[in-house]
Amino acid sequence: MEVQSEYCGYCGSCVTVCPEGIIELAENGLKVEIGCTDCGNCVYVCPMGALIVEKDDD
Amino acid sequence: MTKLKYDVVVVGARVGGSTSALFASKSDVDVLMLEKRQEIGTPVQCAEGVTYNTFETLEIKPNEKYIRSRIKGANIHAPDGRCINYEGGVAEGLVLDRKVFDKELASEAAKSGSDIMVKTAVKDLIIKDHKVCGVIAKHLGETIEVKADVVIAADGIESNMARMAGLKTIQSPKQICSCAQYEMVGVDVDPNYLEFYFGENVAPKGYVWIFPKGDGVANVGVGIRSPDKTPLYYLDKFVSKLDAKPVELNIGGVPLSGPIEKTYTDGLLVVGDAAGHVDPITGGGIHPTITCARIAGEVAAESVKNEDSSSNYLKNYEKLWKKEVGKGLSQSAKFRKMADKLSDKDMNLLAEFIENQDIESISKIAALKFVGKNPNLMKLLTEIL
Ligand SMILES: Cc1cc2nc3c(=O)[nH]c(=O)nc-3n(C[C@H](O)[C@H](O)[C@H](O)COP(=O)(O)OP(=O)(O)OC[C@H]3O[C@@H](n4cnc5c(N)ncnc54)[C@H](O)[C@@H]3O)c2cc1C
Ligand code: SF4
Ligand code: SF4
Numbered sequence: 001m002e003v004q005s006e007y008c009g010y011c012g013s014c015v016t017v018c019p020e021g022i023i024e025l026a027e028n029g030l031k032v033e034i035g036c037t038d039c040g041n042c043v044y045v046c047p048m049g050a051l052i053v054e055k056d057d058d
Numbered sequence: 059m060t061k062l063k064y065d066v067v068v069v070g071a072r073v074g075g076s077t078s079a080l081f082a083s084k085s086d087v088d089v090l091m092l093e094k095r096q097e098i099g100t101p102v103q104c105a106e107g108v109t110y111n112t113f114e115t116l117e118i119k120p121n122e123k124y125i126r127s128r129i130k131g132a133n134i135h136a137p138d139g140r141c142i143n144y145e146g147g148v149a150e151g152l153v154l155d156r157k158v159f160d161k162e163l164a165s166e167a168a169k170s171g172s173d174i175m176v177k178t179a180v181k182d183l184i185i186k187d188h189k190v191c192g193v194i195a196k197h198l199g200e201t202i203e204v205k206a207d208v209v210i211a212a213d214g215i216e217s218n219m220a221r222m223a224g225l226k227t228i229q230s231p232k233q234i235c236s237c238a239q240y241e242m243v244g245v246d247v248d249p250n251y252l253e254f255y256f257g258e259n260v261a262p263k264g265y266v267w268i269f270p271k272g273d274g275v276a277n278v279g280v281g282i283r284s285p286d287k288t289p290l291y292y293l294d295k296f297v298s299k300l301d302a303k304p305v306e307l308n309i310g311g312v313p314l315s316g317p318i319e320k321t322y323t324d325g326l327l328v329v330g331d332a333a334g335h336v337d338p339i340t341g342g343g344i345h346p347t348i349t350c351a352r353i354a355g356e357v358a359a360e361s362v363k364n365e366d367s368s369s370n371y372l373k374n375y376e377k378l379w380k381k382e383v384g385k386g387l388s389q390s391a392k393f394r395k396m397a398d399k400l401s402d403k404d405m406n407l408l409a410e411f412i413e414n415q416d417i418e419s420i421s422k423i424a425a426l427k428f429v430g431k432n433p434n435l436m437k438l439l440t441e442i443l
Contacts, residue, residue: 011309011310011311013215013310016227016228016229016311017228019228021221024218041230044232044285045234045236046236047236047237047288047290048238048288049288
């Protein structure tokens with residue numbers, strides 16, 4: 001998952017849906033630790049369209 | 059490292075946190091409330107509508123400082139443009155200025171004895187022998203250890219505390235209502251009525267709201283549950299029809315799944331958005347949050363006095379909040395499942411039936427006759443019952 005930080009509105013919705021628990025709303029922006037499975041949950045809920053998951057082309 | 063000791067530590071200082079802190083310190087225990095932002099109440103993530111019973115639960119008289127509008131009812135706009143007027147009842151209440159209200163509520167907690175630290179982010183829980191016994195926080199680069207008998211997690215949708223304590227808090231994305239809202243100037247609406255707009259093109263699996271704040275100012279927002287486009291897209295589409303200008307953009311997610319499986323563990327209680335204390339049909343979280351947060355504060359204080367903050371004692375909290383709001387929340391969850399299945403056509407039919415009738419006096423027989431003539435609605439109703 002990729003964060004387009006200029007779009008992020010700092011709302012925390014992505015944190016609550018991440019099954020890996022790797023997103024943190026830190027003081028200076030969104031912090032994503034390693035371990036992302038590209039499940040897309042966070043992309044689904046982001047009100048700003050700030051998150052992108054590369055889709056497989058098959 | 060600074061080391062502190064309190065009876066109760068509250069994480070998060072908005073409506074949930076301040077209510078818990080207020081009622082815990084009213085029961086004469088030492089309370090510290092920690093808020094990671096530098097200003098309590100910002101950014102606003104709310105349409106700011108509340109019912110009067112919120113203030114009854116708080117035992118506080120609503121103050122003019124934060125009242126923006128007094129609401130007498132609501133206008134509900136069906137997809138085909140038909141408008142249903144609803145007077146009083148659940149639609150009656152106030153539109154607040156939550157930046158002022160949230161800070162005021164924190165001040166009430168402070169006045170009753172709670173200590174507060176802002177710009178202090180809790181990073182970790184102290185867990186010993188499977189029991190939560192404090193938090194590790196960061197304040198301006200300094201690490202602070204706060205030992206406590208009970209930790210109350212009121213850290214909202216961005217909640218990590220409950221998960222760290224081993225509780226199941228993860229939400230399905232389909233159960234999160236994704237919202238965007240502008241506070242706008244120059245909105246031409248009745249200052250005493252809420253406006254709601256429904257329809258697949260306006261807000262898929264959600265609605266548009268206009269909550270007036272007086273002087274032509276209003277919160278205009280959209281909440282949806284659909285991954286195709288963002289709520290901001292639908293909001294911009296909706297407001298393009300209004301001759302109004304934004305002065306603020308608020309975004310956020312509302313958990314509509316109902317309460318999480320378990321809201322307590324050894325040494326920890328979870329309240330508010332973090333616990334799913336939100337009405338699944340309206341998305342209103344202030345009243346259920348305050349109700350549960352008050353109970354959390356009181357139970358935490360009692361547990362301190364009884365020198366028992368084990369799971370076994372703290373389960374009282376869940377028992378008590380369920381008694382107050384449990385039934386209402388699960389009924390709402392049922393209705394939401396039904397509402398999810400309504401097509402635009404169903405909603406138009408419903409609106410047509412209700413239009414020009416006094417909602418309170420619609421007879422059961424008339425309602426049954428109507429549903430009987432509309433197979434899709436009948437099917438939904440039988441599923442629910
Ligand atoms: C767009 C929108 C509109 C809404 N409109 C309404 C409405 O009109 N009426 C209504 O009743 N409800 C409404 N709601 C729901 C309502 O706003 C919430 O249910 C309510 O605010 C929840 O309060 P809370 O105290 O549980 O959490 P929050 O308000 O989310 O507060 C959590 C606090 O914890 C802090 N925090 C988080 N993590 C940490 C940490 N690690 N350390 C320290 N502090 C931390 C945060 O900074 C924040 O201040 C709306 C929600 C949204 C998103
Ligand atoms: S894509 Fe899935 S795993 Fe990766 S950050 Fe988002 S929610 Fe977490
Ligand atoms: S959901 Fe989107 S806007 Fe909200 S914090 Fe996550 S990335 Fe930022």
